[in-house]
Amino acid sequence: MNTENSPENLPENKNSLPLVELEGDSPDSDAADGTIAWTVEPESGGERIDKHVTDGLGEGTASRSQVQEWIRIGAVTVNGKAVKPNAKVAAGDEIEVRIPEPEPVEALPENIPLDVVYEDADVIVINKPRGMVVHPAVGHSSGTVVNALLYHCRDLSGINGVMRPGIVHRIDKDTSGLLMAAKNDLAHASLAQQLKDHTVLRRYYALAYGALPHERGTIDAPIGRDKHDRKMFAVTDKGSKRAVTHFAVLERFDDYTLVELRLETGRTHQIRVHLKYIGHPIVGDPMYGGRAGRTLGMVGQALHAGVLGFVHPRTGETLEFSAPLPADMEHALYTLRTR
Template identity: 50%
Template structure:
C-alpha cells in the first residue's frame, strides 16, 4: 500500500515544488530527484485536484501526497552494528554509533539503523510507514548516542505527543570551537531551510519555526569548550545550527563549522548523552545515559596537550 502524507499549507504563497522539496527533504530525507518524480507523476493533489509543480500554494491549501511503495523493506534486513541498551514490549533505546544513518530513503535503501532493526526486531510500529518503521525521532549520521524506537503504534503515538509537549528531556554533549565565556546560556532563534544551500538549515525568519537550545559549560580549553545542551524543540540540525549561529560551531561539523573540519574523519563531536521521560505505556519515569565515545576523549587529550 502506498504511503500517504498530508499537509495544511500555513505560510505565504509558495510554489508547490519548492515547498514539498523543503518539507520532504527535512522530514523524510527524500532526494530532490525523487520528490520531483513524485510531483510529475501526478501523485500530489491540492484541495483534491491534481496540480502542476509550479502551482502557487495559498493559505490553508490542503496537500495530499501519495508516496509509491518502491519495494518492501521486509526484503532489506541487514546485520548492522548498533547497541540496544533497553528493550521491553513497547520501546527500544538504541545507542547509535557514529556514521550510521537512521532510516532509508529512496535511492538509499540499505545500510541504515532501520535495516538493522528489521534484522534484529520482529515488531516495530507502522505509523511512519515503510521507510521509518519504529522511528520516533532521529539524530544525524555523525551524531552518536541515544535514540528512542517504538515497537507498538500506541507507544509511538504517545511518544510523539510527549515530544511535541516537551515532555522528553534530551541532553547532548558537544565539543565546540572557541572558548565560551558564560557558564550557561539560552539560544532562542527560529530555524528554517537555508536560502541558497538546500542541504543546510539556518537561523532565519523566513518559513521557519521557533527553536530553543539551552547550554552549560562542562570544561574550557585553550581554543575549545566542552558543553552540555538541552533542546526544548526538535528542529533539523538544531544544536549544530544554533552553536554555529553564536560562533561556536561543533568541532568536526562538515556543514556548519570550518573548512578544515571536513578533514576530521569522525565527523561532528556531538553526542546524545541522556534521555529522561515517562514510559509511554506504564507512565513510569525512566532515565538512560550513554557515555561519550572514546573518540571524544582522544580529541580532548589532543587539545589539552
C-alpha cells in the same frame, strides 16, 4: 538567545507541531505537508525551472527527470502557476514545490549489529554510531537503523508506515548517541506525545570552536531552510519554526569549548545551526562547521546524544539512559587536556 546575543526581533512561529516530532535529515522536514518554497535570487535568474528546482532541493533529494515529472503534474509552481519544464525563472519569482508522497517501499530486515542500551516489550533504546542513517530515504535504501531494528525486533509500531516502523524521533546521520523506538502503537503514541509536550529529556555533548562568552544560556531562534542552500538550514524568520536549545559550558580550552546542550524542540540540524548562529560551530561539522576536526583526531562531527529520558508508556516509570562519548571524541578531549 537569552544572553547578550538574544534574537529578540525574530518572531515565534505558532504553527502547531505534528504528532510525531522527527529530527534529522529529511527533504520535507520543515513543512508538515511536504511543501518547500523559496524566492529566486538574482544570480539564478534565467535558469530553466527543472534545473533550478533540482539544484535548489539539494543533492540527493530528487533527480532532474523526477523534478520534470513533478512539474508536468503541477507539483511545482512559479508565482502560483504551473509551468513547463523548460520555462525560465526570473529573480524574485516565488517557487513552490509540493513533494509528492513516495510510493511505499517496505524496508527489509538486515543483520546489522546494534548497541542496545535498553529493551522490553514496548520500547528499545540504542546507541547509534555516527554515520548511520535512521530510516531509508533517497540514497540510503539499506544499512539504516530501521533495517537493523526490523531484524533485531521483528515487532515495531506501524504508525509511521513501512519506511519508518517504530521511529518516534531521529538524530542526524553524522551525530552519534541515544535513540528510542516503539515496538507497538500504544508505546508510539505515548512517546510521540511526550516529544510534543517537550517532556522527553535529551542532552547532547558537543565540542565547539572558540570560547563561549557565557557559562550557560538559551538559544531561542527560529529555524527554516537556508535561502542560499536548500539542503541546509539557518536561523531565519521566513518559513521557520520556533527552535529552543539550552546550553551549559562543561570545560574550556584555549580555543575550544565542551558544552552540554538540552533540546526543548527538535528541529532538523537544530544544535548545529544554533551553535553556528552564535559563532561557535561544532568541530568537524561537514555542513556548518567551516573547518575540519582532523587536527584533533576527529573523523566526523563532535556531537553526541548522550542522555535520553522518558516516562515508560506502560508502567509510568521514569527512565533515563546515558551513552559514553565515541572514542574519537574522547581522544580529541584528551588531546586538548594534555597538549
